[in-house]
Amino acid sequence: MPIFSRPARRAPSARRAGALLAATTASALLVTTGCSDSGDKGKDQDPGRDFTAQKPQWHPCPAPSEAEGGGTAPSPLPGGTTWECTFMDVPRDYADPGGDTIELALIRAKARDQSRRIGSLIFNFGGPGGSGVSVLPSAAADYEKLRTRYDLVSFDPRGVGRSRPVECLDNKQLDAYYAQDATPDDAAEEKTYTDNLRTYAAGCEDNSRDDLPYVGTTNAARDMDLMRQVLGDDKLHYFGISYGTELGGVYAHLFPKKVGRAVLDAVVDPTSTWEEGALGQAKGFQLALTNFAKDCIEQGDECQLPGSTPEEIQEFIIGLLTELDEKPIDGVGDRKLTQSQATNGIAQALYSTEYWPLLEQGLDEADGGNGALLLALSDALNGRDRSGRYSNIQAANAAINCVDFKPRFSLEQTKAQLPEFRKASPVFGDYLGWALMSCSEWPVPGQWETPDVSAPGAAPILVIGNTGDPATPYAGARAMAEELGEGVGIELTYRGQGHGAYSSSACVRAAVDGYLLDGRVPAAGKVCT
Secondary structure, three states: OOOOOOOOOOOOOOOOOOOOOOOOOOOOOEOOOOOOOOOOOOOOOOOOOEHHHOOOOOEEOOOOOOOOOOOOOOOOOOOOOOOEEEEEEEEOOOOOOOOOEEEEEEEEEOOOOHHHOOEEEEEEOOOOOOOHHHHHHHHHHHHOOHHHOEEEEEEEOOOEOOEOOOOOOOHHHHHHHHHOOOOOOOHHHHHHHHHHHHHHHHHHHHHHOOOHHHOOHHHHHHHHHHHHHHOOOOOEEEEEEOHHHHHHHHHHHHOHHHEEEEEEEOOOOOOOOHHHHHHHHHHHHHHHHHHHHHHHHHOHHHOOOOOOOHHHHHHHHHHHHHHHHHOOEEOOOOOEEOHHHHHHHHHHHOOOHHHHHHHHHHHHHHHOOEOHHHHHHHHHHHOEOOOOOEOOHHHHHHHHHHHHEOOOOOHHHHHHHHHHHHHHOOOOHHHHHHHHHHHOOOOOOOOEOOOOOOOOOOOOEEEEEEEEOOOOOOHHHHHHHHHHOOOOEEEEEEEEEOOOOOOOOHHHHHHHHHHHHHOOOOOOOEEEO
């Protein structure tokens, strides 16, 4: 997806997926030659390096690296279980298994009941570009029940965090890049915008040239099957959120017979093209903003925003963004809050109803000339910490999206689409419409128009859609279930707000836990409120 990457948990992050390779045996993977990111399947395998012979050496986890978002080493879990970390080698290019390798960073917490242990439950929390190694410990409380029978495992996909991170610009350059006017109004601003895209792509190429062709979702799915074998599991048990749903769908397509118990929550629509996905996000964030405005109005005099209808609050927000386009306001320190950063901050707060009070406060303060809170929300989405250091979430997001998706929108093509985007969302339409150009200067080609997630013969996969999800609109769950195939995609609906459902609904948790822990498949079409 071109614009808002999907937050997983922790604070912010998340999106999308890929296709290829066939498994060898349950005990060994002989990497194939002659494969590429074309998505071809069924190639004859030539003898190569046996990556499944690896024996990971687990050790206490260090503090997250700067690329992972920084912070402190993860604290022990209830009962004293400590987090363990390791690295696993994967071929950079699966067509050249004797060539360069990439170390993938992994993290795990062992199952509490080893006598009833099912295996490893591998998590991908979204992005693309989110660090599973840093997110899993912060989100683990939500999954403590699942730890009764599973080792909880996550990883930094290739190009992310500690796994050969994609690097593009330095921290100072990124401050300027994210403050830029991302919705140009005239020829001069259009030139500045396209020049900035070119500079960003050139920075990525200069710093990560050799890895850029190989960081796509197809290879990440191959890496997960290798991970399954290295961890000693016959089947891949998986929990994918946001972009992690697309990665999970692609894995199921490539390795249908290796799918164990799998859950996809906050589902990316695998049938959406680059343009359709961006337009869907415009509609999704607009819906979430309307719901936020309705909630504020229902608070009566407690609502700090001007207006007695959702439309009036929206007009207030549009007016504020217009003023910021003309004149940024004070943010944090010597940094100003620009229109682009304010739009980013609003989007960040719409990922969860827990952030709605912050959004209300931030909008009210910005109306009074104080942009600090909206700037902090924007920084969270972009992976910037208080000391001014950026994680590599957005660099990895761009690299993975651009090697996955083929379209390269020109300036003229983008401008032609803007009316439809503005109609979809008066607040986010321009921002998401211009973001169609995100990959226009990228130095390597993309793989697909849409990923193939068909998985005939796979075990049932639970697919969860949230009717109020801003980033992965509800329709994506139905599309994913249908594309996975009859008897494979089992759709579950949550009538709620925010991004994802498992952490928001006791009904959803009960259905998911029943499937993952006991193998009880919910009835297709189940609805939770």
